[in-house]
Amino acid sequence: MSDTTVQFEKLALIGIGLIGSSIARAARQHGVVKEIVCAARTADTRRVALELGVVDEAYENVADAVKDADLVILCTPVGTYGALTEEMAPFLTKGALVTDVGSVKQTVVEAIEPHIPEGVDFVAGHPVAGTEKSGPAAGFAELFAGRWCILTPSGKSREEAVEKLSAFWTALGSNVEKMDPKHHDLVLAITSHVPHLIAYNIVGTADDLEEVTQSEVIKYSAGGFRDFTRIAASDPTMWRDVFLHNKEAVLEMLGRFSEDLTALQRAIRWGDGDALFQMFSRTRDIRKQIIDAGQETAEPDFGRTVPNEDE
Numbered sequence: 001m002s003d004t005t006v007q008f009e010k011l012a013l014i015g016i017g018l019i020g021s022s023i024a025r026a027a028r029q030h031g032v033v034k035e036i037v038c039a040a041r042t043a044d045t046r047r048v049a050l051e052l053g054v055v056d057e058a059y060e061n062v063a064d065a066v067k068d069a070d071l072v073i074l075c076t077p078v079g080t081y082g083a084l085t086e087e088m089a090p091f092l093t094k095g096a097l098v099t100d101v102g103s104v105k106q107t108v109v110e111a112i113e114p115h116i117p118e119g120v121d122f123v124a125g126h127p128v129a130g131t132e133k134s135g136p137a138a139g140f141a142e143l144f145a146g147r148w149c150i151l152t153p154s155g156k157s158r159e160e161a162v163e164k165l166s167a168f169w170t171a172l173g174s175n176v177e178k179m180d181p182k183h184h185d186l187v188l189a190i191t192s193h194v195p196h197l198i199a200y201n202i203v204g205t206a207d208d209l210e211e212v213t214q215s216e217v218i219k220y221s222a223g224g225f226r227d228f229t230r231i232a233a234s235d236p237t238m239w240r241d242v243f244l245h246n247k248e249a250v251l252e253m254l255g256r257f258s259e260d261l262t263a264l265q266r267a268i269r270w271g272d273g274d275a276l277f278q279m280f281s282r283t284r285d286i287r288k289q290i291i292d293a294g295q296e297t298a299e300p301d302f303g304r305t306v307p308n309e310d311e
């Protein structure tokens with residue numbers, strides 16, 4: 001346990017999957033909260049969370065979970081945030097801080113903020129850390145260590161609340177950055193959302209092929225395909241919601257992507273090796289920069305031994 005002093009008396013996690021349970025583990029490990037409870041819709045998830053010992057109590061209703069909590073974190077798919085905030089709003093304690101971990105920010109702020117009552121703070125956030133695994137058992141305390149957590153305060157967020165949340169994520173090991181919600185969505189569209197869409201698409205295409213059998217795809221998967229399958233194994237509900245809620249930025253980035261793909265297609269068709277070589281050299285340098293920035297390992301297994309993939 002670190003020497004971080006307790007910052008919150010009671011943390012209520014709404015949803016306890018990979019991210020929620022990782023927050024619970026990290027918050028306990030670093031001693032930043034006294035009590036941790038969660039709300040989870042299915043009995044099995046509540047049972048697993050209690051058995052793992054990551055929470056002190058697990059409730060079916062959000063109203064029960066947020067009672068007396070001074071920190072509430074929404075950890076469910078982004079499409080649920082509006083309704084869940086509306087449901088818990090009458091039961092929030094004055095002085096509480098509400099935040100979320102959603103991978104999309106503009107529509108999330110619009111969905112949550114109108115339901116936040118007087119005397120309660122709301123600051124949106126996104127820990128840029130995750131894996132393709134789901135559920136409370138998939139979480140681990142080190143998930144956020146050395147990773148960025150982006151806070152996207154709105155015009156209504158109080159500076160004091162932003163600083164409090166920033167201190168919380170710092171205590172969990174994250175580097176904190178503040179960003180405008182719209183800009184966040186544009187950045188994440190290209191660094192995370194479009195790459196996931198490409199992975200889902202290529203794995204789907206391979207699955208649909210008739211000339212190449214499924215067993216050949218699996219047998220020879222080391223040739224690049226394997227890395228896509230890891231990303232394409234990510235939670236379908238979470239990613240459906242990400243694309244539905246970051247539509248504009250994803251479509252814009254996808255347009256740019258399609259144009260660049262067409263240019264590559266043209267280079268291949270016309271045998272323009274120089275164009276291909278130039279492009280591939282430029283992209284190799286990007287990976288080196290990511291490794292140098294400490295956001296990836298240089299290991300040939302593509303970081304699989306360090307299950308911490310940018311989402």
Ligand code: NAP
Nearest residue numbers: 015016017018019042045076077078103130131134135311
């Ligand atoms: P997860 O492991 O699948 O857990 C999701 C949790 O939300 C579970 O407790 C699940 O409950 C609950 N849930 C799902 N649908 C719900 C609904 N309709 N109503 C109420 N509860 C519902 O997901 P996760 O990876 O932790 O992701 C949670 C959030 O973190 C998402 O908003 C995502 O955008 C964000 N995020 C994810 C990553 C990542 O890499 N995974 C990274 C950064 C941020 P049950 O188990 O009872 O079904």
